[in-house]
Amino acid sequence: MAPERLAELDADDDADDRALPELPNAEAFEEVRMRVAPNPNGPWHLGHARMPAVIGRYKERYDGWMLCRFDDTDPETKRPDLDAYDAILEAIDYLGFEPDEVTRASDRVETYYEHARRLIDAGGAYTCSCGGEEFSAMKNDAEPCPHRDKSAATTREEFDAMVAGEYDSGDVVLRVRTDIEHKNPALRDWVAFRMVDTPHPREAAAEYRCWPMLDFQSGVDDHLFDVTHIIRGIDLQDSAKRQRFVYDYFDWEYPEVVHWGHVQVDAYDVALSTSTIKEQVEAGELDGWDDPRAPTLASLRRRGIRGEAIVDAMAELGTSTSNVDLAMSSVYAKNRELIDDEADRRFLVRDGVERPLVGGPDTAEAPLHPDHEDRGVREIPVGEAVRLEPADLPATGERVWLKSLGPVRNTGDAFEFTDDDIAVVREGDVDVVHWVPAAASVPLRLRTPDGDVTGRVEPGLAAQEAGDVVQFERVGYARIDRLDDDTVAYFAHR
RNA sequence: GCUCCGUUGGUGUAGUCCGGCCAAUCAUCUUGCCCUCUCACGGCAAGGACCAGGGUUCGAAUCCCUGACGGAGCACCA
Incomplete structure (x- = not known):
């Protein structure tokens, strides 16, 4: 390769490096390991591209490792869409990245049960049959509920019954015993497992009725996959604090965390919301997920926008905790640079x-x-x-x-x-x-x-x-x- | 109500931890000029910001306080 071409490549790398800040404490780890953890409840819109884009760029920079873990543990409220698993992997591929490993939480339920039992034995959890509002009222007053001092043995028994499907939705949950007087009410004795009557759409997981909540499932998996750096939205700011209670029971080291704000995109009438787009597609207002009016990745792809242009624009947004507006003009400018030379x-x-x-x-x-x-x-x-x-x-x-x-x-x-x-x-x-x-x-x-x-x-x-x-x-x-x-x-x- | 977090030009971002090199970086954007048988590409130039008020200091975007504004959590959602 000609020296001047090499110099250009170096310059490009520098530009990429400047766009994103260093990951915290990255040098302390042999390998930077990250995960993108989508809920496969629909095809991806532009906002979803941020996570794989930024993680992909970090993977390149640190020669790191990327996991795509489908967090599909809610068969009901956020019911997985069976087509979305592949659609999401295709979207990641379109952006120019390939996960080193792909996994589904719904294939790992037994692992979560095992860890729940360990947590119970360590005194870190109890089964609770309080109604939601009832518990919430006590919790907000920093009052323990009557089930809190239940023995580990009783909890083990009742949890096994949950796993066996002997309860109906709403009857009983497994709570993590945190600190009922914690000054932040959001962290007090949160739910780790609950009963769901609706079968999971994946056949392999259709028999489970006792499902982990995100904070438990994700927390356990991040450790088991040796994730070193978690990147996620500010809506999950308290998750790390909640999960630390579980990590402390297990004597695990919590990964580094980066939280970022929400992304909004100008230039679209359609909201950046999977459910809204889904409704509009179903109502026939949009001709499918790749309608040019839809703010989806499938749409951008069909319009000839390169995945790399999206990644560039997303990387430029950085990782600040405040909410950001992505200007489509920024994506277009990146894309124009990429396509002009070859466009007849x-x-x-x-x-x-x-x-x-x-x-x-x-x-x-x-x-x-x-x-x-x-x-x-x-x-x-x-x-x-x-x-x-x-x-x-x-x-x-x-x-x-x-x-x-x-x-x-x-x-x-x-x-x-x-x-x-x-x-x-x-x-x-x-x-x-x-x-x-x-x-x-x-x-x-x-x-x-x-x-x-x-x-x-x-x-x-x-x-x-x-x-x-x-x-x-x-x-x-x-x-x-x-x-x-x-x-x-x-x-x-x- | 309780608990967190944030606020740099139209947009995004650097700088804030360890105050002076910041009359504030880069990109996008807008405008003008050059190039051009495209309003593209390329080149040049210009425009535009430290939320507010106090305080500390020789000196504050940077530290402290108060306020305003914005966001998030307090779900048997992710």
């Missing part, structure tokens, strides 16, 4: 108006890419008439330069070729606009985040392949989705 140029005229053409050449020749003449030219047959976007139509008597074709004057009902030199463009007297031949052009539907637009595109588009990203000159970048009688492109950005 094409003409697309939206909602065009047609004008007969008098005089001029039969064909136009335009470069496929202005910076790469070696890639050749597009030959565009002109025909009897051309179409322009209405905003580009010059007033009667005025001229316009049809890009790669030449200068014309609007005579009112037609365009007449003039013998103007390109100098009129350079002097700023005449605008250069894109156009398509009225007859030879083909219809195209451009799907955008703001709805669909119809137009006509130069016939040479047929030379592209579905999946190509092109730049429709003066319109923007788009990914060709299908090329046939119903040609469709998905708009990326300007």
Whole structure:
């Protein structure tokens, strides 16, 4: 590799390093081990990309290890969607990362039971049949409930009955014995296991009725997988404090934790919420999860946004605990950098108006890419008439330069070729606009985040392949989705 | 109500721990200019911020106090 190229790579690495702060205490560990722990209750939206993006970047920087652990321990309220497991792995792949290991909490329930029994034997948990509100009232007054001083043996017995499914939902829970007088009420004797009547959608886990809560399951797994660094949202700020009680009973060392705020994204009408998107898809307001109006990763992918652009933008958000707004313009700017060089140029005229053409050449020749003449030219047959976007139509008597074709004057009902030199463009007297031949052009539907637009595109588009990203000159970048009688492109950005 | 956490330009971020090198970094954004047969790409330039008030200090974005604003938890959700 040429030295200057190496220098460039170094510079890139530096830029990445600067975007994210160092992980706390990273040098103290032989290997930085992290996990992304999604709940597979639906396909991912843009906000979900932050975790794999940042963990992926840290994995690269520290030569670390990444686990994808599906925290699917709620068969009811946050019921897993069986398609989401693979969809999430695909999304991680789209972002450019590969987990070193993939696991599902619903496959590890027996492990959680074992640790629950150990915790009970250590005096760290008790079964409790208080009603939720009832317990909450006592807890808020720092009063222990009547079950708190139950013996380990009794608790063992009752927990085994929970595991055996001998209780119904709501009858009894297993609580961690923390500090009922802790000044923060959020940490007092929290629930570790509860009964769920609804079977888990995964067949392998369908028989379990006694399910761990996130704080217990996640806390145990983080230790068992030797996770060194946990990154998670501020909504889980108290989780570490809760889990430390369990870690203390087991004499485990708690991992380093980084909490970050919520991400909002501008530029979307649709909320960044799996359930909201799901409703809109089901109601037919969106044409599926990859509708260009949906703020999902599937949608961005279909629009020709590179995963790397999303990762770059997410890494730039850093890991601060305050809430952040991600500007889509930032993602678009990153993506433009990545795709411009290889995007062939094409003409697309939206909602065009047609004008007969008098005089001029039969064909136009335009470069496929202005910076790469070696890639050749597009030959565009002109025909009897051309179409322009209405905003580009010059007033009667005025001229316009049809890009790669030449200068014309609007005579009112037609365009007449003039013998103007390109100098009129350079002097700023005449605008250069894109156009398509009225007859030879083909219809195209451009799907955008703001709805669909119809137009006509130069016939040479047929030379592209579905999946190509092109730049429709003066319109923007788009990914060709299908090329046939119903040609469709998905708009990326300007 | 109880308990945590945060507040640097339109957006994000660096700097805050260990006060001076910060009249505050970088990116995006907006505007202008250059380049150009694209309003893209590239180049140049400009614009725009330390939540407020007190205090400590020779000196505060940085330390202390008070307040305002914002966020989170107190779920048999994740």
